[in-house]
Amino acid sequence: MQSSQPKTALVRVQDLTPEKADQLIWLRARIHTSRAKGKQCFLVLRQQQFNVQALVAVGDCASKQMVKFAANITKESIVDVEALVRKVEQKIESCSQQDVELHIERIFVISQAEPRLPLQLDDAVRPDGEGEEEGRATVNQDTKLDNRVIDLRTTTSQAIFRLQSGVCQLFRDTLTKKGFVEIQTPKIISAASEGGANVFTVSYFKTSAYLAQSPQLYKQMCICADFDKVFCVGPVFRAEDSNTHRHLTEFVGLDIELAFNYHYHEVIDSITDTMVQIFKGLRDNFQTEIQTVNKQFPSEPFKFLEPTLRLEYTEAVAMLREAGVEMGDEDDLSTPNEKLLGRLVKEKYDTDFYVLDKYPLAVRPFYTMPDPNNPKYSNSYDMFMRGEEILSGAQRIHNAQLLTERAIHHQIDLEKIKAYIDSFRYGAPPHGGGGIGLERVCMLYLGLHNVRQTSMFPRDPKRLTP
Amino acid sequence: MQSSQPKTALVRVQDLTPEKADQLIWLRARIHTSRAKGKQCFLVLRQQQFNVQALVAVGDCASKQMVKFAANITKESIVDVEALVRKVEQKIESCSQQDVELHIERIFVISQAEPRLPLQLDDAVRPDGEGEEEGRATVNQDTKLDNRVIDLRTTTSQAIFRLQSGVCQLFRDTLTKKGFVEIQTPKIISAASEGGANVFTVSYFKTSAYLAQSPQLYKQMCICADFDKVFCVGPVFRAEDSNTHRHLTEFVGLDIELAFNYHYHEVIDSITDTMVQIFKGLRDNFQTEIQTVNKQFPSEPFKFLEPTLRLEYTEAVAMLREAGVEMGDEDDLSTPNEKLLGRLVKEKYDTDFYVLDKYPLAVRPFYTMPDPNNPKYSNSYDMFMRGEEILSGAQRIHNAQLLTERAIHHQIDLEKIKAYIDSFRYGAPPHGGGGIGLERVCMLYLGLHNVRQTSMFPRDPKRLTP
Numbered sequence: 045m046q047s048s049q050p051k052t053a054l055v056r057v058q059d060l061t062p063e064k065a066d067q068l069i070w071l072r073a074r075i076h077t078s079r080a081k082g083k084q085c086f087l088v089l090r091q092q093q094f095n096v097q098a099l100v101a102v103g104d105c106a107s108k109q110m111v112k113f114a115a116n117i118t119k120e121s122i123v124d125v126e127a128l129v130r131k132v133e134q135k136i137e138s139c140s141q142q143d144v145e146l147h148i149e150r151i152f153v154i155s156q157a158e159p160r161l162p163l164q165l166d167d168a169v170r171p172d173g174e175g176e177e178e179g180r181a182t183v184n185q186d187t188k189l190d191n192r193v194i195d196l197r198t199t200t201s202q203a204i205f206r207l208q209s210g211v212c213q214l215f216r217d218t219l220t221k222k223g224f225v226e227i228q229t230p231k232i233i234s235a236a237s238e239g240g241a242n243v244f245t246v247s248y249f250k251t252s253a254y255l256a257q258s259p260q261l262y263k264q265m266c267i268c269a270d271f272d273k274v275f276c277v278g279p280v281f282r283a284e285d286s287n288t289h290r291h292l293t294e295f296v297g298l299d300i301e302l303a304f305n306y307h308y309h310e311v312i313d314s315i316t317d318t319m320v321q322i323f324k325g326l327r328d329n330f331q332t333e334i335q336t337v338n339k340q341f342p343s344e345p346f347k348f349l350e351p352t353l354r355l356e357y358t359e360a361v362a363m364l365r366e367a368g369v370e371m372g373d374e375d376d377l378s379t380p381n382e383k384l385l386g387r388l389v390k391e392k393y394d395t396d397f398y399v400l401d402k403y404p405l406a407v408r409p410f411y412t413m414p415d416p417n418n419p420k421y422s423n424s425y426d427m428f429m430r431g432e433e434i435l436s437g438a439q440r441i442h443n444a445q446l447l448t449e450r451a452i453h454h455q456i457d458l459e460k461i462k463a464y465i466d467s468f469r470y471g472a473p474p475h476g477g478g479g480i481g482l483e484r485v486c487m488l489y490l491g492l493h494n495v496r497q498t499s500m501f502p503r504d505p506k507r508l509t510p
Numbered sequence: 511m512q513s514s515q516p517k518t519a520l521v522r523v524q525d526l527t528p529e530k531a532d533q534l535i536w537l538r539a540r541i542h543t544s545r546a547k548g549k550q551c552f553l554v555l556r557q558q559q560f561n562v563q564a565l566v567a568v569g570d571c572a573s574k575q576m577v578k579f580a581a582n583i584t585k586e587s588i589v590d591v592e593a594l595v596r597k598v599e600q601k602i603e604s605c606s607q608q609d610v611e612l613h614i615e616r617i618f619v620i621s622q623a624e625p626r627l628p629l630q631l632d633d634a635v636r637p638d639g640e641g642e643e644e645g646r647a648t649v650n651q652d653t654k655l656d657n658r659v660i661d662l663r664t665t666t667s668q669a670i671f672r673l674q675s676g677v678c679q680l681f682r683d684t685l686t687k688k689g690f691v692e693i694q695t696p697k698i699i700s701a702a703s704e705g706g707a708n709v710f711t712v713s714y715f716k717t718s719a720y721l722a723q724s725p726q727l728y729k730q731m732c733i734c735a736d737f738d739k740v741f742c743v744g745p746v747f748r749a750e751d752s753n754t755h756r757h758l759t760e761f762v763g764l765d766i767e768l769a770f771n772y773h774y775h776e777v778i779d780s781i782t783d784t785m786v787q788i789f790k791g792l793r794d795n796f797q798t799e800i801q802t803v804n805k806q807f808p809s810e811p812f813k814f815l816e817p818t819l820r821l822e823y824t825e826a827v828a829m830l831r832e833a834g835v836e837m838g839d840e841d842d843l844s845t846p847n848e849k850l851l852g853r854l855v856k857e858k859y860d861t862d863f864y865v866l867d868k869y870p871l872a873v874r875p876f877y878t879m880p881d882p883n884n885p886k887y888s889n890s891y892d893m894f895m896r897g898e899e900i901l902s903g904a905q906r907i908h909n910a911q912l913l914t915e916r917a918i919h920h921q922i923d924l925e926k927i928k929a930y931i932d933s934f935r936y937g938a939p940p941h942g943g944g945g946i947g948l949e950r951v952c953m954l955y956l957g958l959h960n961v962r963q964t965s966m967f968p969r970d971p972k973r974l975t976p
Contacts, residue, residue: 157936206691468621471588
């Protein structure tokens with residue numbers, strides 16, 4: 045059945061309030077649920093996270109045939125309805141629009157859904173364990189991801205990805221206000237800058253190329269090219285065969301690089317302030333989304349300090365040792381120790397976000413600037429949210445000769461990183477930066493436990509679809 | 511020589527005005543040029559597009575050795591100077607700061623450039639043909655691109671990429687205000703949706719994958735998942751062996767997709783309004799950048815109409831025929847005919863931007879919605895800037911059955927596009943969209959003639975570096 049073209053504008057479900065009572069309106073929405081009962085058919089009509097009860101009843105406006113027709117429209121179909129808005133006596137607790145219902149006079153199917161849905165939206169948003177006794181189902185993650193086009197319609201998914209869109213916007217707006225320039229860096233590259241491990245290979249006409257693991261070289265080139273402060277948002281590729289809750293083979297990197305004047309802590313301050321602006325923006329403008337996600341996945345509100353807590357690596361090692369961990373001064377943090385440290389920091393400082401500064405030089409990449417005051421350490425840092433790393437960064441060596449020495453020390457083939465080293469031969473300011481994983485930031489901010497929940501179409505070693 | 515850490519803040523070159531006269535300031539900048547003359551050394555110090563004259567002269571503040579030291583600092587090195595700001599009697603025409611000069615008292619080298627630069631910045635910004643008689647060089651494009659880290663320092667490059675950053679920001683801000691949600695779509699995909707031509711292959715663990723030629727499928731899935739209006743900004747990959755002024759193998763796509771209510775012209779209007787907001791934003795906020803680029807590459811100001819001119823394909827064919835072109839009703843436009851049409855439209859309507867609507871169905875992809883009133887045509891459109899295509903878009907078929915029929919008609923292997931077709935089986939609203947190439951928009955807005963000028967690190971069949 046084709047829709048006629050009504051002259052009136054379509055009303056949004058969220059605007060259906062008692063002020064619209066007794067008005068005849070047009071609306072386009074999905075059939076969320078449908079229940080026929082004698083001469084009536086109750087529908088719940090949905091638009092994104094908003095829904096309203098609607099009724100087709102045999103009487104002046106509807107024939108028996110029409111009620112039957114309405115009752116047979118499959119769930120998830122899209123319909124246009126002409127309906128009278130009616131105030132209700134008793135709040136409709138199950139709908140977002142609790143004070144009104146619609147009395148449908150005409151109904152047209154715009155797009156018919158197949159009768160068997162691969163998953164039910166109500167099941168997909170049910171908190172783990174809830175309704176188990178009544179035999180109610182939840183939907184496992186692979187089924188959700190396999191049928192993402194339906195799973196993304198749930199209130200939880202809508203909230204997650206609207207919040208994710210907000211993170212990107214807050215990131216860019218904050219940096220733009222600080223005078224950063226957005227750059228676009230190539231994803232197909234001719235050489236793998238850090239030796240070639242964990243890189244995807246691309247067939248490139250008669251030769252081979254690689255997918256960039258990070259925009260770092262290009263960000264640094266832009267700094268050497270006088271852009272002073274740059275950021276970029278784009279895909280980052282990691283050919284790691286890691287099947288964990290927090291690894292993806294393709295994710296969105298939010299990257300920052302800037303020249304500094306006197307001390308690399310200017311870089312840390314710039315990044316932490318950006319993170320704080322993001323946290324504040326989410327807290328102030330995305331409360332509805334946060335609460336929607338919390339309904340299905342309860343978590344504590346995300347806590348942060350101003351200014352951001354900055355600990356030195358040696359302090360962290362001391363805290364861990366006090367908690368019984370045995371580790372050497374220059375050992376890297378294992379994932380369990382990172383998490384434990386996160387709990388210790390939360391207890392002591394009451395923050396879910398902090399910076400760990402001055403990593404041992406030995407555990408960082410060759411381009412990391414050594415600490416001028418102590419050769420065992422380096423001008424490098426990681427940032428953590430709820431005990432998990434979200435950013436790794438450093439002051440970069442901006443002197444070609446020192447960079448060459450450090451590469452030799454790391455036994456890196458100089459020929460392969462020639463272009464990288466040459467970038468610093470024509471005058472390069474002191475600079476540093478870091479990269480944040482968008483999906484991880486969203487996961488940890490919301491207190492979720494799998495990064496696939498915050499990637500619309502996740503890619504991992506076992507998943508390439510949809 | 512290491513910089514001491516002055517207590518005072520560093521002044522920006524652009525802030526060096528007569529109000530600062532007789533102040534002692536600290537500044538970090540590059541040596542743009544250097545000319546020793548007896549007991550004096552004249553330097554031009556540069557920060558991005560701003561520069562100022564500076565002087566080291568034997569006297570109270572500088573020894574003969576210091577003048578010699580200053581004169582020996584290589585061009586493009588980065589220095590910190592302590593200097594007295596002095597008003598000048600006669601404007602310094604060759605510098606952006608024309609009313610003051612600096613009398614240097616101390617100078618430290620922060621980063622030394624190698625003495626032989628692969629290209630000279632002054633040569634790289636010289637307009638074609640200028641100074642030819644004096645034997646002055648210009649720099650060819652490959653030399654510029656091979657040494658991009660230096661070439662990006664020129665006033666022209668700085669202006670181009672600041673404007674490009676502005677295009678992205680205007681695009682996103684306009685759409686965010688209209689209620690669009692930003693999405694992130696995967697670049698590694700399991701199947702090439704349009705049959706597999708022109709797609710880069712990636713090794714993916716034990717299998718193969720492809721690089722996405724467009725985010726279209728994912729944008730459409732988001733529409734089917736109730737996001738209603740979405741946009742994305744990200745890399746797009748085309749394995750076409752096209753070596754032209756306007757083709758890249760990797761470029762940045764600015765993509766839009768939206769559900770509409772009654773007519774696909776709602777989609778066209780949404781896109782053209784976004785373009786108009788971009789044009790206005792550039793005109794109003796990037797005049798300095800536009801004029802800087804024009805100095806090297808003169809062009810007419812970009813003209814556009816409000817509302818945007820929309821022509822039907824049949825009208826375009828008529829205009830071309832009137833101009834002597836022989837073509838059938840359902841023939842596609844060749845590139846020369848597109849350009850000719852651009853000139854004809856400019857003459858008749860005085861606009862550099864217009865929409866060509868209702869393309870013949872035969873020349874469009876299988877997922878294009880046929881015109882319900884005339885099966886020879888389709889609900890599809892291209893948009894042009896200065897006679898070159900910047901966007902191709904359409905109302906998409908949102909019905910799985912019709913989509914299947916059209917795919918069969920195009921002899922497409924249904925198995926390969928199964929996931930695409932299945933996306934529309936669970937209720938899909940009428941929708942349409944399109945994708946814009948960022949580099950082309952910047953090139954054509956500025957009246958440039960090669961898309962490599964508006965890609966920081968361009969990729970084409972012959973170029974994978976830097």
